[in-house]
Every structure is written in C-alpha cells, then in structure tokens.
Amino acid sequence: MKKHPDNIFSENIVYSLDTKKQTEYDNLLWESVLLLQVSGQMIFETSSEKITAHPGEIYLVRKHQFIKTTKTPINNEEYKAVLFILKEDVLRKYALERNLNVREKYKDKANLRLAESPYIKSFFNSLKPYLQDPKNIQDPLNILKVKEAVELLMRLNFDLTGFLFDFSEPHKADLDSFMRQNFKFNVSIEKFALLTGRSLASFKRDFKKTFNLPPRQWLQHRRLAAAHFEIEKNRKKPSAIYLELGFESLSHFHFAFKKQFGYTPKDIINQHKTK
Known part of the structure; x- marks a missing residue:
C-alpha cells in the first residue's frame, strides 16, 4: 500500500482524495477538516477512536490530532473523498466579526458525524469546479468559502461553537x-x-x-x-x-x-x- 506524505493539507482549503487501489497514510491534522465520503470506504483512526466512513456520510474532524487513514475502493468503484480545511486564520477573523468568545478549551468528541443536511451537500457540490486545481481558490474566495461552511455548520448545530472557535494551543501533555x-x-x-x-x-x-x-x-x-x-x-x-x-x-x-x-x-x- 502506498504511503502518503503527512503534510498534504498544508496549502489547500479543498483536497480531493482519489484512488483505484487501497492506500494508507498517517497525518497530523493541524486544522479542522470537513470530510465528505463520496465513494469507497475510509477508515480513520485517532488515538481515541476508529471510525469507518461510508458513501454519503459527512464528518467534522477536529484539529490537533494524529490520524491514520485507510482508503478502500469498493465494488470496483474508484475511491473518492473530498476534504475542506477550515483554516484557522479565517476562523479567527470570523470570531472577531461575530464577537464570539470561547473561553473554555473544547473537551467534547473530536470527530463528529454530521446529520444529513441539504445545505452541507450543496456546499460540497459548489466545490466541484475547484477539485481539479484546488489552488485556484485564492483570497478572497477561500475566505468566503470557509465562512460559508461555518455559517452552515452553525445553522446545523450551534453547539459547534466550542469545536470551531477554540484557538488554544496544545497543552504540555504528559x-x-x-x-x-x-x-x-x-x-x-x-x-x-x-x-x-x-x-x-x-x-x-x-x-x-x-x-x-x-x-x-x-x-x-x-x-x-x-x-x-x-x-x-x-x-x-x-x-x-x-x-x-x-x-x-x-x-x-x-x-x-x-x-x-x-x-x-x-x-x-x-x-x-x-x-
């Protein structure tokens, strides 16, 4: 199985993962990710849990985690997933504009499967033109897309405030x-x-x-x-x-x-x- 580098999300805000073979990679998520599983199966494992993502499922994956991911095509279909990176610099600006003040460090679940939402699905559909060359999403468009994602997530569940706007650095762990x-x-x-x-x-x-x-x-x-x-x-x-x-x-x-x-x-x- 092919090993991927552990910095593939460092530059883009949208990333398409496509393969016809089973692949595996380890990564450090330094920013939170919105993931749509399109086809095939993704198993992603963190230090606390192991999740299997099936076609049509959408996950919000927390920053500051190591993640081990196995991508598997199923029924002769090409594996495909789309990841949208919630850039922290944009989240900080959004929090200032909305006067959001999250004082406590987020301590709830780090990986959330989102309820079905036509708005979130429509958001991913809007990203399709950029998947061939994700770097085409430049300022100010990338800022607008991140803000759009946040607005939709907050509409889906306002309790995601702590998840999205906790800007604390990793504490000095044991x-x-x-x-x-x-x-x-x-x-x-x-x-x-x-x-x-x-x-x-x-x-x-x-x-x-x-x-x-x-x-x-x-x-x-x-x-x-x-x-x-x-x-x-x-x-x-x-x-x-x-x-x-x-x-x-x-x-x-x-x-x-x-x-x-x-x-x-x-x-x-x-x-x-x-x-």
Whole structure:
C-alpha cells in the first residue's frame, strides 16, 4: 500500500482524495477538516477512536490530532473523498466579526458525524469546479468559502461553537501517557513535539528524562514490542500490521524485528504450526 506524505493539507482549503487501489497514510491534522465520503470506504483512526466512513456520510474532524487513514475502493468503484480545511486564520477573523468568545478549551468528541443536511451537500457540490486545481481558490474566495461552511455548520448545530472557535494551543501533555497512546502514528518527531506543546529541543530533553531513550529508538522498540504481541498472541501476519504500527515498509519491519529479538516473525509463525 502506498504511503502518503503527512503534510498534504498544508496549502489547500479543498483536497480531493482519489484512488483505484487501497492506500494508507498517517497525518497530523493541524486544522479542522470537513470530510465528505463520496465513494469507497475510509477508515480513520485517532488515538481515541476508529471510525469507518461510508458513501454519503459527512464528518467534522477536529484539529490537533494524529490520524491514520485507510482508503478502500469498493465494488470496483474508484475511491473518492473530498476534504475542506477550515483554516484557522479565517476562523479567527470570523470570531472577531461575530464577537464570539470561547473561553473554555473544547473537551467534547473530536470527530463528529454530521446529520444529513441539504445545505452541507450543496456546499460540497459548489466545490466541484475547484477539485481539479484546488489552488485556484485564492483570497478572497477561500475566505468566503470557509465562512460559508461555518455559517452552515452553525445553522446545523450551534453547539459547534466550542469545536470551531477554540484557538488554544496544545497543552504540555504528559509524555508517558501521550506517547503510549500515539506511538503507532508514522509522523516526524517534530510533529510529536508540536502536539505535546513543546519545542523540538524541549521534547527531546523531556523524552530522555521520561523514557531514558531518545525518541526514535523508543518508538522503534515500542512498535516492535506491539508487533511481537500481535504475531505471537493474536497470530497476525506481519503484512497485516506493519503499516498499522508505523513502519514504512515490510522489509524494514522484518530487518528491525530480527535485529531487536534475534529471530524473525516467521520463526514465531512456525512455532504456532508445530503446537
């Protein structure tokens, strides 16, 4: 399965995901996303939940999350999803214009399936001309489209105020708890630092104090330990888990596994067969 870069949403406000093959990627969502599943199936997993999006479903996905996404075409149809990025600079301007003041940090569900709405569907239909070249949506049009999306979402559910207009930065997270929840995500060390509310230097320093290992070494050991458990206890095949556990290739996974444990996944599988 092809791995996608973890910064695909950095420039555009609308992004179309199309493929005829199953693909998987890990990402850091630094801004909230409005997602329409058009065809095929998307499974997206965060540190707190795993969701399967089916055709016609629309989700509002919270910023400041790692997300592992698997896209699967179904019934010989091309997979397609449309994502609209709710740019925070526009949200800030909107909040000022409307005199919205959200004082408490949002603590409710991070990923919301939205109720069916002809207005939201019409909004996604209005984006179709831009999907071939999303960068065509420039100021002031991109500002107007983000504001339009916010107006429609607020009409659908005014309780989304806290979701949309919480501009607080990630707090300084407890490293032990955070890393054990998020070690499976194959993103850069810099992005781990961002979501724990630390500079890169501070993250590395605190990490060494917490785990007595540098981040990359700890991540590999932790991922391999999880892989060993899945193969030995749950009898999973390496090909079924290596991407899920943050490895970029099956060959690298096999090499690292043999180096850490002194035997291969196949040795464990052969032990199962002799029992």
